[in-house]
Amino acid sequence: MSSDAITPRTATLAERLIAQYFAANKDQLVVGGIRVDELAKAYGTPLFAYDAGILRATYQALAHALDGFAEIYFSIKANPNPNVAQVFVDQGAGIEIASIGEFEKAKRAGCKPSHMLFAGPAKGEHELRQTLSEDLGEVHLESFEEIEHVAGLARELKRTCPVAVRVNPMAAAQGGAMRMGGKAAAFGFDEEILPEVVAEIKRHNGLKLSGVHMFAGTQILDADVLLTQWVHGLKIASAVAEMAGHALETIDLGGGLGVPYFEGDRTLNLASIRIGVDALKAQKEADAGIRGAHVIVEPGRFLTASSGVYLMQVRVAKSSREERFVICDGGMHHHLAASGNLGQVIKRDFPIVAANKLTQATLGPATIAGPLCTPLDTVGRKTQMPQMKAGDLVAILQSGAYGLSASPTGFLSQAVAKEVLIDDGKHCQI
Amino acid sequence: MSSDAITPRTATLAERLIAQYFAANKDQLVVGGIRVDELAKAYGTPLFAYDAGILRATYQALAHALDGFAEIYFSIKANPNPNVAQVFVDQGAGIEIASIGEFEKAKRAGCKPSHMLFAGPAKGEHELRQTLSEDLGEVHLESFEEIEHVAGLARELKRTCPVAVRVNPMAAAQGGAMRMGGKAAAFGFDEEILPEVVAEIKRHNGLKLSGVHMFAGTQILDADVLLTQWVHGLKIASAVAEMAGHALETIDLGGGLGVPYFEGDRTLNLASIRIGVDALKAQKEADAGIRGAHVIVEPGRFLTASSGVYLMQVRVAKSSREERFVICDGGMHHHLAASGNLGQVIKRDFPIVAANKLTQATLGPATIAGPLCTPLDTVGRKTQMPQMKAGDLVAILQSGAYGLSASPTGFLSQAVAKEVLIDDGKHCQI
Numbered sequence: 001m002s003s004d005a006i007t008p009r010t011a012t013l014a015e016r017l018i019a020q021y022f023a024a025n026k027d028q029l030v031v032g033g034i035r036v037d038e039l040a041k042a043y044g045t046p047l048f049a050y051d052a053g054i055l056r057a058t059y060q061a062l063a064h065a066l067d068g069f070a071e072i073y074f075s076i077k078a079n080p081n082p083n084v085a086q087v088f089v090d091q092g093a094g095i096e097i098a099s100i101g102e103f104e105k106a107k108r109a110g111c112k113p114s115h116m117l118f119a120g121p122a123k124g125e126h127e128l129r130q131t132l133s134e135d136l137g138e139v140h141l142e143s144f145e146e147i148e149h150v151a152g153l154a155r156e157l158k159r160t161c162p163v164a165v166r167v168n169p170m171a172a173a174q175g176g177a178m179r180m181g182g183k184a185a186a187f188g189f190d191e192e193i194l195p196e197v198v199a200e201i202k203r204h205n206g207l208k209l210s211g212v213h214m215f216a217g218t219q220i221l222d223a224d225v226l227l228t229q230w231v232h233g234l235k236i237a238s239a240v241a242e243m244a245g246h247a248l249e250t251i252d253l254g255g256g257l258g259v260p261y262f263e264g265d266r267t268l269n270l271a272s273i274r275i276g277v278d279a280l281k282a283q284k285e286a287d288a289g290i291r292g293a294h295v296i297v298e299p300g301r302f303l304t305a306s307s308g309v310y311l312m313q314v315r316v317a318k319s320s321r322e323e324r325f326v327i328c329d330g331g332m333h334h335h336l337a338a339s340g341n342l343g344q345v346i347k348r349d350f351p352i353v354a355a356n357k358l359t360q361a362t363l364g365p366a367t368i369a370g371p372l373c374t375p376l377d378t379v380g381r382k383t384q385m386p387q388m389k390a391g392d393l394v395a396i397l398q399s400g401a402y403g404l405s406a407s408p409t410g411f412l413s414q415a416v417a418k419e420v421l422i423d424d425g426k427h428c429q430i
Numbered sequence: 431m432s433s434d435a436i437t438p439r440t441a442t443l444a445e446r447l448i449a450q451y452f453a454a455n456k457d458q459l460v461v462g463g464i465r466v467d468e469l470a471k472a473y474g475t476p477l478f479a480y481d482a483g484i485l486r487a488t489y490q491a492l493a494h495a496l497d498g499f500a501e502i503y504f505s506i507k508a509n510p511n512p513n514v515a516q517v518f519v520d521q522g523a524g525i526e527i528a529s530i531g532e533f534e535k536a537k538r539a540g541c542k543p544s545h546m547l548f549a550g551p552a553k554g555e556h557e558l559r560q561t562l563s564e565d566l567g568e569v570h571l572e573s574f575e576e577i578e579h580v581a582g583l584a585r586e587l588k589r590t591c592p593v594a595v596r597v598n599p600m601a602a603a604q605g606g607a608m609r610m611g612g613k614a615a616a617f618g619f620d621e622e623i624l625p626e627v628v629a630e631i632k633r634h635n636g637l638k639l640s641g642v643h644m645f646a647g648t649q650i651l652d653a654d655v656l657l658t659q660w661v662h663g664l665k666i667a668s669a670v671a672e673m674a675g676h677a678l679e680t681i682d683l684g685g686g687l688g689v690p691y692f693e694g695d696r697t698l699n700l701a702s703i704r705i706g707v708d709a710l711k712a713q714k715e716a717d718a719g720i721r722g723a724h725v726i727v728e729p730g731r732f733l734t735a736s737s738g739v740y741l742m743q744v745r746v747a748k749s750s751r752e753e754r755f756v757i758c759d760g761g762m763h764h765h766l767a768a769s770g771n772l773g774q775v776i777k778r779d780f781p782i783v784a785a786n787k788l789t790q791a792t793l794g795p796a797t798i799a800g801p802l803c804t805p806l807d808t809v810g811r812k813t814q815m816p817q818m819k820a821g822d823l824v825a826i827l828q829s830g831a832y833g834l835s836a837s838p839t840g841f842l843s844q845a846v847a848k849e850v851l852i853d854d855g856k857h858c859q860i
Contacts (some may be wrong), residue, residue, distance in 0.1 A: 052527075077803060077842050098803045101843025120842075122745035122757040122801040143746040143757075145820050168750060186755035186799040218804075231485045304558075315552035316573040320598060321622075325724035327552040327573075335840060341771050343806045371552040371618040372506060373528045378616075390575050405843070408766060410835040412507050413531025420837075 001270050013263050014351035015121075017397050018358075021054050029355040029395055031309050033424030036355045036393055043418050043429060045313040045393070046330025050400055050430075052423035054307035055087045059193075060255075062299065063091075065270035069277040069284075070295035073117060075255050076102050076109075078300025078401040079308070083421050083430035085109035094137070095171055096255075096298040100127040103136075107119055113137065117252060117298070119166060119213060132161055138250060140166045140213045142188050147200055147207070154206025163201065164188045164211035164250060167191050167236055169229075188215040193234060199242040209244045213238045213294065216254025219301070221265060223272035226257065229282070234290060239291025248293045255300035261398055262348045268302070293358065301401040308400025310335050310417070311355060314392040315371065324366040326388045331370015332379040334417040336407040338379045338396050351379050355395035360386035368394060372412045438533045443693050444781035446790075447827050451484050451736055459785040459825055461739050462852030465543040466823055468722065471860060473848050475743040476760025477821070478507075480830055480860075482853035484737035485517045492635050492729065494688075495519075495700035499707040499714075500725035503547060506532050506539075506748040508730025508831040509738070513851050513860035515539035518733065526566070526685075526728040533566075543567065547682060547728070548631065549643060551595060551616045559583055560589055568680060570596045570643045572618050577630055577637070584636025594641035594680060597621055597666055601658075618645040621666060639674045642667045646684025649731070651695060653702035656687065656845075657710070664720060671719025678723045683743050687732035691828055692778045698732070731831040738830020740765050740847070741785060744822040745801065754796040756818045761800015761807040763845040766837040768826050770810045781808050785825035790816035798824060802842045 011019070021086055023030040028037055034053035063072060071264065073094035080102060085095060086109040094115040101121050106116055111344040115390045119140040126144075132153050141147055141163050156162045166188030201209050214233040220226050226315055230253050237251040260267050284290055312330035319325070332339035340347030352368060354360065366388070368380025379396060390393075409416045421430045441449070453460040457761030458467055462481035467789055493502060503524035506515050515525060516539040520687055524545040525536040526575040548561055549570040557571065558576075562583050571577055571593050596618030610722035617626045632637050644663040650656050660683050689805060690697050714720055749755070762769035782798060784790065796818070798810025809826060818824075823850045839846045852860045 021810065046725050080840070080843050099801075099843050101845065105843060120801060120803050121799065122759065124745070124759060143748050144747075145746045183806070184751040184756045185754075186750070186757050187803070192748050208858075222563075231635070254453065268479075269761065293582075316556070317573045318573050318575075318616075320616070321614040325614075325616045327616050329554060341766075341773060343771060343804075367614075367616065369551065371550060371554070373530075373550050373617070374773075375615070375617075405840040406838050408836050408838050409840065410837075412511070413510050413529050413835070415533060424503075 008407065012351070012395055013260055014353050017306065017351055018353070024358045027181065027356055027358050028137070028226060029046035029309070029353060029358060032427070033425045034394060034422055034427055035310055038094070038307070039309060039420065039427070040313060040393060042322060042427070043420055045311055046334055047311045048399060048417055048419045049309045049311060050304070050307045050421050051083055051207045052087050052421055055084065055304065056091060058086055058303055059091050059093065061270055062302065063189070064268040065273040065277070066297065067274060069278050069281050070253065070297045071296040073252055073296050074303055075300030076106055076299045079403070080105045080405050081430055082108035083352060084304060085111070091225060094296070095230065100124070100130055100377065103131050106194040113145055117213070117296070121279065125149055133157055136161045138164050138210060139254070140164045141201070142166045142201065147204070151206050152182065154204070154333045160206055160208050162208050162210040164213045165194065165197055165201070165250060166187060166215055168215040185215065188213070194240060195243055202244065202265070211248050211250030211252060212240045214250035214254045216256040216345035218256050219422070220256045221268050222256040223259065223269045223276065224272065227276040229253070230280055231283065234280065234287070237290045237293065238287045247291070249288050249291045250296060251290060252296040252298060255299040255302070257299040259302055259305040261350055261381060271339070288416060305398045305401035306396070308403060309339070310396040310399040310403060312394045314388050314390055314394060316390060317388045325369055326366045326385060327371065328393065328394055329371055330417060331372055331379055332402070333377070333409055333411040333414050334373060334407050334408065335399060335403055337402050338399065339376060342402065343378060344402065347381060349380050349383055350381050351397040352387050353395050354388060355393040357386045357392065363387050364394060371414065434526050442781070443690055443695070444783050444827055447736065447781055449782070451481070454788045457782060457786055457788050457790065458710045459739070462857070464852055464857055466741055466825060468737070469850065469857070470743060470823060472857070473775060473850055476764055476847045477741045477835055478515055478829060478847055478849045479739045479741060480734070480849070480850055481595045481722050482517050482623065485734065486521060488733055488736060489518055489521050490521065491700055494733070495703040495707070497704060497707050500683065500727045503726050504730040505728045505730030505734055506536055509833070510535050510835050511735040512538035512859055513848055514734060515541070524726070526849050530554070530560055533561050543719060547643070547726070550667060555579055560582065562589070563587055568592045568594050570594045570682070571631070572596045574630065577634070581634035583638050586635070590636055590638050592638050592640040593617060594623065594643045594755060595627055595631070595639070595670060596645055598622065598645040599662060599666065600673050604633060609724035617647065618643070624670060625673055628670060632674065639701065640668045641678050641680030641682060643682035644684045646686040649687050649688035650686045651688040651690065651698050653699045656703065657688045657706040659683070660710055661713065664710065664717070667720045667723065668717045674738055677721070680726060680727040681720060681723045685727065685729040685732070687727070687729040689732055689735040689828060691780055718858055734807040735828050738828070738833060739830040740768070740826040740833060742824045743752060744818050744820055744824060746820060754794065755799055755803065756796050756815060756824065757799045757822055760847060761801070761802055761809055762837065763802060763839055763841040763844050764837050765809065765833055766827060767825060767832050768829065769806060772832065772836060777811060779810050779813055779829040780829070783825050783827070784816050784818060785823040787816045787822065793817050801844065
């Protein structure tokens with residue numbers, strides 16, 4: 001071998017995602033069997049494309065891992081497009097909502113209100129009235145003000161309202177990074193004051209304390225962290241059942257299941273969850289207070305992120321003071337998270353590829369920017385890219401969650417990106 | 431005096447802004463003569479209220495400081511509500527646009543296309559065609575691709591298109607912090623390659639090189655920094671005139687005029703600008719290549735930020751593990767910048783007040799959160815607040831720029847905030 005021998009290298013996250021979820025047709029990225037150049041031609045760019053096949057496969061993989069231990073409620077905030085949510089509803093999922101707007105979208109997705117949960121730290125009275133008058137499955141109470149509100153609405157609507165207590169667990173129960181519980185929070189009630197909360201709920205005839213909801217973490221990639229939280233969640237549920245003096249009907253263990261976004265991120269190991277749920281089933285079965293309860297997990301990001309590709313077209317390729325810039329027709333106004341402005345402390349690249357030049361060698365690092373008149377509109381920093389020119393396509397992977405709906409679509413009065421659902425080789429705007 | 435004597439303290443930024451722009455009626459913040467509780471009652475919350483009187487006064491103060499040296503173009507991206515822009519158009523302002531959407535809004539504000547400038551690093555061909563076919567004042571060219579595009583459109587439309595070169599100045603010209611020029615950027619052409627750029631433009635009969643546009647900084651609070659940039663801007667303009675072989679008609683010195691957002695921020699000193707422009711006038715007058723040019727400054731933020739108040743109502747006041755939380759009906763989905771997620775490296779509070787309890791003593795620090803199911807939805811961190819309860823009003827000042835239009839209004843499918851313009855004691859939704 002000469003000294004030119006190629007050094008083996010680890011596959012990038014983008015390469016692994018393409019291998020797992022997509023395909024390549026020569027140089028073109030293929031989503032749900034459709035080449036991205038065909039999608040760009042059919043709908044124009046920028047564009048979010050979601051593959052229903054990936055949505056279903058992800059749902060089924062999680063259901064398999066849960067093995068009957070828990071039902072899945074889709075946290076619709078991750079992707080509120082009703083056609084996306086409908087894929088999960090058709091699979092039997094419930095929906096977790098956090099606003100009256102999400103309630104309406106969940107209904108449009110075919111979900112019955114009785115198959116919905118409503119959480120949120122400061123629900124509006126009109127939101128509670130509307131959802132409760134339409135037979136909402138369960139309200140997750142998060143403040144004493146809300147206990148009063150819902151009790152008042154129960155009297156007004158002359159019905160008994162099924163409620164759950166949202167719990168902010170103590171720190172001891174947490175493992176791993178990126179947890180939200182264990183500290184002071186706007187969400188739910190601190191675990192320490194549950195006796196007082198349960199007593200307050202029981203004071204009201206119109207409230208039926210049917211369950212608990214754990215204030216979980218977000219973007220958890222370690223199955224053991226998740227399982228540890230769930231063990232603790234069942235313990236809290238058991239304690240609440242004892243405080244309530246009756247068995248619980250629901251135990252919402254929260255969401256928090258993560259997906260890899262950045263180089264080095266691991267993938268949540270569903271096989272470990274599949275193994276871990278056996279012990280959870282036994283824990284639940286052994287406890288009369290929770291034995292009959294429906295356990296719920298409510299992922300959002302995990303179910304939708306990988307299905308989505310944000311597709312942009314290059315408008316300008318230029319150099320400025322030795323640095324290379326690839327400026328596209330899409331950017332932060334459609335994909336705030338990819339620009340690093342949705343809570344990220346360190347701005348890192350989402351998996352980004354030259355979607356019509358997949359096999360071409362990199363020319364070195366480039367800044368991938370959008371069309372807005374602000375340096376914030378940058379989605380790639382020192383991103384390895386082949387030679388690019390106007391008309392080429394750039395795709396941001398892992399874009400199916402917290403994409404368009406979490407972005408400032410009115411910024412600089414740009415057009416809103418289209419969303420396309422691809423299913424079984426067919427595609428349409430949604 | 432006893433040891434209880436109150437220590438004199440410096441006024442907070444919020445107090446200074448209220449003294450300068452607003453008023454207090456007992457405990458109530460007053461905007462444009464209207465108490466915030468009246469606004470909340472009339473329109474509901476959350477709500478952006480803009481005072482046209484402040485818009486006009488700010489415009490006039492800047493015009494006075496510029497003393498005929500430069501015309502003002504409103505950078506409509508800062509607040510694209512046509513009714514807001516119209517206030518400036520009525521004062522004689524032009525409008526700087528960055529998209530076809532902004533073009534339409536500027537027209538609705540009563541601005542003629544001939545009184546508009548179009549800048550942006552990756553304008554779409556349809557955007558260029560539409561604006562040029564409606565007699566756009568000037569296109570600011572930012573890439574070689576764009577030179578080709580506009581030249582092609584000039585042929586297609588059988589007209590001569592007035593164009594300016596957007597310049598990314600060299601570092602030597604920059605002073606102070608928060609500058610954007612001097613380094614590699616997606617915007618404009620590096621100063622170093624201007625001869626090549628001017629030659630390329632001159633190759634096309636359909637392009638008329640009428641001006642230059644300086645790629646300025648943002649949020650500049652130091653008048654000397656601004657004046658230094660302007661001096662250099664005139665020098666660049668002079669050089670471009672020489673390269674072009676003819677006098678220039680326009681010199682766009684950019685925007686970048688800042689406003690104080692955080693404690694310790696100073697206020698841009700317009701008196702210093704008033705003094706400094708005399709030398710700039712002399713510099714311009716002495717140079718035949720630029721003597722006849724219209725000088726333009728194009729602030730956005732500076733003209734609108736202080737006029738706007740974002741008003742929220744408290745829904746929940748709670749404690750969690752010794753920390754106090756005030757949870758409101760508004761938050762990051764309407765005001766991303768105030769949540770610290772619009773490019774800020776360090777999250778600091780905008781000026782926030784208990785708008786119906788202005789004179790009440792603080793009870794200590796509180797977290798001011800919004801209704802979204804995410805810890806990102808936080809607009810106040812350790813914010814001094816009096817005792818607060820559901821129904822109280824919280825106002826975020828300096829909210830008239832990069833507010834609603836720069837925010838993820840679809841996030842969690844919450845309702846979009848209303849916008850209200852108050853003018854001469856009258857108010858209406860806009």
